Each structure stands twice: as C-alpha cells, then as structure tokens.
Amino acid sequence: MDVDIGNVLGTSPGLTTEYLDRLDDRVTDAHGTIEDGMATEEFGYAALTLPETADPDTIRTTVSGFEDPEAVVTVGIGGSALGAATLANALESDVDAYFLDNVDPDHTERLLAELPLAETVVNVVSNSGTTAETLANFLVIREAMDRNGVDWTERTVVTTGPEGNLRRLADRHDLPALDVPAGVPGRFSVLSTVGLAVAALQGHDVEAIIRGGADGKASLAGSLYDSPAYAYGAVAYALAERGALTNVLLPYAESLETFAEWFAQLWAESLGKDGVGQTPARALGATDQHSQLQLYRAGPRDKLVTFVRPRERADVAIPETDLEGLAYLGGGSLGGLLDAEFEATEASLAAADRPTVRIEIDRVDERALGELLYGMEAACVLYGELASLETFTQPAVEWGKRAARGLLGGGDFPEADAVSDKRELVISGDR
C-alpha cells in the first residue's frame, strides 16, 4: 500500500512540509503509545496484533463441517457484519454471501424467499449475544428453517463472546462456535474470526488476508514519512483540525464499495466524539463524478477526498466505432477510461486547491485487502492518539439502545419516556 500526500501541500485547507515535520514528533510519541498498547494487548490496541494472533486453522476447521454450501448468510450488524461484507463483496466466489444487518421486514422476507435454506450456512455474530436486531433476525431465520424442514442446528455457526445467549445456545446444541477475540472492538475485528469465517466459507485465501495485515503491521514506524498508514492518519487529523470535517472515501473500483462502508464505521465510531471527528462520506468513482464532484470542487472547503485505487485489474476492450466524435474511445479499454477519469478528477480537485490523498494497492486480492484494512485501522488509531480521543469506545450509542429496549417492553428505562415528549411541528401534505 502506498499513500501519496502530495496533494495536501499548499491546498486550502492544506498543510506545509514544515508543519508535517513538526507533527512528526507527535507521530513518534503516538507510535510509542500504540506499540505499548499492542505489547500488553490493551483493549483496542489488541486489534493491531491480529495478524499475529488470528488463527486461520481454527476458523477453517470450525466451518469445515459445512460441505459445499451454496450460500452463507451472516446475521449481525455494524462491526459484526461490515468486515466480512467488505471481503465478500471485494472477492469473487461461487458461494454467495448475504448479510442480514437490518430489521427491515420487507428485506428479511425477500431474502428468506430467495435463499436455498437447506444449502445455506447461517453465521450468527454478536459479541454480547444480546444484540436485539441480530437475535430477532436469528429467531426469524431459525423458524423459517424449521418450517421448511431444515435442521437449523446443522446449518448454523456462531461467533460470540465467552458468555451470553449465543454461547449457551452453541453449547446446548453443539453448534460450531468461534470466539470473538478479547480486546478487539467490533469495527476493528475484520482480521479475526468475526471477519474471516465468511471468507473461509467462501473459499478465499484466509492466510493471505492475514499476511496482508502482517505486511501492514510491518510498515508501521515512528515517522509518518516511513509509514503509509500513519501518513494517512496524520494528514487526515491535521486537515480535520483545519476544517476538513468531511472525509470523502472515493474508491475507483466497484468491488471496494463496501470497503467504503466499513471505513465509514471505523472512522465515525472511533473519532466522532467530544464534539470533533471527521464525517466519512462514501462515494464511488467514476460514478459519483456525475453526482458529487460539483460539490467537492466548488462547495465549502470542508473536505478531504481520499482516493483508493488498485494499480492492476482485469480489463475489457472498447470496440472500435464510427460513431461521430467517439473514435477516441474505440480501441481503448474500460480500465483505461476509468484510470483517465481518476487522474482527471484528482487533477481537477488539485487545480481548485482542494486537498486529496491517493491510496494505491497492488490489486483487489486477499493480500492487498488485508494490508489495506490493517492500514486504515492503524491510521484511525493514530488519528485518535493525535486528537486525544478514546478511539475504542462508542458511548453515544447506548442512550438509544436503552430507549429502544424500553419502548419494546424490555425493561424500565427512563430514556424511553423522552420519546413521548417529542416536540412536533408537522407540515402535512395530506390531500
């Protein structure tokens, strides 16, 4: 993974090399803190040791009882789904991967109607074993299997913590079960059982993913000039301090669309606290040039645009044509067109003095994905250190969880009362 920060120098907002040199002292200190955290497997920092602690053999063995499944459906939400989904949507496989990561009845019903239940593996993921959305969906899919004469205990694998409902369920029914690693928040768990079980079921090279993570770990160093992940984290932090409160992640590869969602969670939950934090905006090149570029180039100067692109990819030739004015396309390729669009967009933002960073990976494969995912996690942790944030917690989501539980009759929570106090000022279009 290479990170090119040339296009944040002298832009508006922007940085100078003199500033980066001064900031680098703090990067050195932060790297020391991160290394200490890794050495003691401290909560959160432990995620950055996963390339060494993840156990691909156990993952593979645990799911080996499912022979040639047609599909795997992951029942999980947030960090329990996004890492696995990122890998599944980036890599091709004959085993279809689905994700039940919402409680929209329409969506769940459509999926159940579509799935070959007898040939499907249900991968239930919840650290606590009590996540309402996940357990509700699991109860629904389990009943659907019962109704269709499929023995759910033969089709279910569980990834959970040492205690709780899912663990007890696994024990009682002798389900294959994987352990959520200790000290690893969900959004940092892609290189563990949480992210890799689906990859194993899909036949991907799990070792290569972990090896990529190890490459990412090996490239951490005490200077932003020696470490692509830290270069990215430091620049994002410094630009946010200067008003770039939005970070647009713009991959130039459809297969990385879910990666942008994974990044959005990583960034938002880790850094969005204490009144600060960059808002991640997910986009996709070249499509969003025709949707968002106007804003990025001419709107408020509150953005960093982060390009992500593979250097190599399979290509498709564009046929020669006699259509007027389009001869220049013929004989080229879709990949060549995409590359030109990328370079033009990058230059277009630079010409308007808008800061951008270019992240390049070799190609979209297991190793490069492992390195990219690890790199973004390390970048995020460094940003959190530089901004003195509690990177690994997400206290602001608890209030809503208690309110929802109260509304559903799951206990007495004062937060639920606030719902009925809502101020209303309704403008109605009722005919």
Add this chain to the structure above:
Amino acid sequence: MDVDIGNVLGTSPGLTTEYLDRLDDRVTDAHGTIEDGMATEEFGYAALTLPETADPDTIRTTVSGFEDPEAVVTVGIGGSALGAATLANALESDVDAYFLDNVDPDHTERLLAELPLAETVVNVVSNSGTTAETLANFLVIREAMDRNGVDWTERTVVTTGPEGNLRRLADRHDLPALDVPAGVPGRFSVLSTVGLAVAALQGHDVEAIIRGGADGKASLAGSLYDSPAYAYGAVAYALAERGALTNVLLPYAESLETFAEWFAQLWAESLGKDGVGQTPARALGATDQHSQLQLYRAGPRDKLVTFVRPRERADVAIPETDLEGLAYLGGGSLGGLLDAEFEATEASLAAADRPTVRIEIDRVDERALGELLYGMEAACVLYGELASLETFTQPAVEWGKRAARGLLGGGDFPEADAVSDKRELVISGDR
C-alpha cells in the same frame, strides 16, 4: 408526505419559530419566482411541471415492443440512471433491473456474464449522446450481443436529446426512442422519460408515480407552514447557514437506500457551489445506528439528520423465545423493532440537542414515491432560491471532463496537462 420540523427548534444548531416566521416572507417570494419559472417553462423550473407534461402513454407505447423481458439494463450515469434506479430498487418486479453506471471493467464483465442477453432490454440514456462512460459501455454491450447472436437493434431503446450520436443511431436503425424533456437537468428528470421508461418496462404503475408528483406539486404554497417540501427546503437552508454543512439522509427502509443516493446527487450538484452547500451523507436505518450514530450524537455540531420513513409496511413476526433476556422480543415483529429503533434514535439525537427532521410517507408505493421525489426536488429548488444559487447548473464538473478527454486522446485540452504536473509525496509500504 408529512414533514415534522419540531426537532429543529431550540437545538444546536437550531432555529426558533420567530426566525421561521421571518424566513417565511422569503419563502413567499421564492415561491413566486418558482411559479413564474414553471409558468414559462424556464430551464430547471420546467422539471417541476413534469407531473403535467410527462406523457405515460408515449413511454408505455415506445417500450411495448419488448415482450416480457427478463431484465432491463440501463446504460447511463448520474442523473441518467439514479432516478430510474431509485424506483427500481424501491418497488418489486419480476423484471430485473440493472444499471451500468460505471466503467469498472470487472463490474461490466460480471454483469454481462450474468445477463440473459437475448431476453434483456438495453436502455441507453444520455442527453448529449456523447457521455464517454455511457457510450463506452454501450459499445461493449452491443458487441457482446453481436458475439452471442443477439440482434442488438431488436433489444435497444434509446432516451436522448434531439441531436447527437444516440439520436442518429436510433434513426438509422429505427430503434424505439424517447425524448429527454427540454429544460430538465438530469438530476431533476426522474418523473420524465429518463426515470420512467424502466418503471414501464418493469410493469410499475407509471400513472401513479406521476399522480404522486402531481400531489407534491399541489402541496406547494407560499408559506413553509403550508407546504411540506418548502418546510424541508427552508429548514435545511437555515440550518446550513448556521453550520449544519452535512445533511444525513437516513431512511428507515432498505428499499429507499437508492433514494438516498438520488437525493445525494440532487443536493450536491444543485447546491454545492460558490463555496457553500450541504454535503449529503447517505445512511440507512437501523443498520447505521451501529455505525454512524456515535458521530451524529457526539461529533461536531455540523449536521442535520433527515429521517425518512414509511408509516405502513408489511411485517414479519418474531417467534417467541426462551433465550434469556430476549423474551421481550418474542411475539413482537421486525417492523415493530425497526419502529422502536427509529423513535429511539430520533429521541437520542433530540436529547443531545441535535437537529433532525422527520419525513413520513404513507408507504413505499408508486404514488408515495412520486410525491416524495417531487417534494425533495421542490425543497432543493427552494433552498437554491433562498441561498441565491444557480441551482440547475454544474459548472465544476466540466474541467475534469475535458481533462479526461484530453488524456484519452479525444482532443487538445490544456486541462490534461495539469495531470502530469501532479505534486507527489509518496509514502510507500513496499516490502
């Protein structure tokens, strides 16, 4: 469509009713400007007359030659694809709809391998007839049909302007062809031929979509208190002026996920200019509570969160359970859980004094979608009036188009030279 703006009063940033009363004078004036623009079919404003000028019979007749297609693939990008995709992904149909709205070779190749070409309608959409991405994909898919013995002239419908390549192609091969309406920018074209041809091919009730748009038009009025669309546009504008530079669109329905993308283009290209404009952030409830809510509740006070929810939907029961601590879920429904999550999230943001707006539609069906899409367009136009913007142009995307064309050898464009001048500062992870 109802718009509830109660949760922008007294928040931070936030508004007062006294301010809204004063702002309403400007809404009255802006409504006058908009009405004049509609009356004279002025560029852009003409889009708001589509519920009267769209011609569903012509659309239906033009595509009636394709009998029982299995699939329709739209070749188009930006405003030529997003409206049709919004409808296609919101409504169920036996005819699959695909969108080739990027030039990723991997993506195009996967789609071509999957499509039953002999039973597929190719819907090519480009106003100018020269959009590079669209024409390149069309050349590729046309060749794939040739190669597979499918007569592409029997499977193609074109939607384009009065002149240009696509028009000449349609004339030469006697292809069914629809006219892009005059005076309607792509991002405002969903209620025209551009958005409705796919809906017709999918067997949706096109008249009901247009009727919904007409309902939206009928609810425009000279006061924000009488017009839900204007209430939304005015509040979004006023909050942006007060620092809410991000507008999170958070539908609580999976079927509205593409609607959030459509909205993102509408908002970004129309309002992102002159150094101002809200950045649209696409999200999805309840999923993104587990991904973004931490940031929305505890990050910078630079956001408006816009909820969109249907009041009615089909539901799925959650089976009773003896799982410990989960009895409260059993006997409920996924829809009930989703509603509780929505109310809890709304209250959670209100309790943190964060502004939110609630947009409610009856249900996700043709009529309600037409009303919602029209309403958001009218809200956007009003915002543009209040902010004195040129809502209907997108000048900042032209630079990049010229640069890309220059890079591809399609002419001599000085913008292409800027690409090679790029400043580099590469931090490499090369092993």
